[in-house]
Amino acid sequence: MPRSLKKGPFVDEHLMEKVRKARETQSRKIIKTWSRRSTIIPEFVGLTFAVHNG
Template sequence: MSRSLKKGPYINVKLEKKVLAMNESGKKVVVKTWARASMISPDFVGHTVAVHNGNKFI
């Protein structure tokens, strides 16, 4: 089910802070997250995000 356009995208705050900090520092580290519903914003491009599928990170 897609999210309503009037609500806007859901982006996990902790995940966004981690990626923005990596953008400022220039580091490229794999970010692990359990937030499966979080959308990937343009700031995330170029980074590797490992999402937990209930058993392991993929």
């Protein structure tokens, strides 16, 4: 079931912090996360994520 439009996308705060650091340092390192519930937002474009699936 999709998330309500009035609520907006959900992104874990710790994941956003990792993205901010990667953007500031221009790091090409893979970002590891266990946050499967987070929505992909435009700030994530160009970064590589390793999402835990198990």
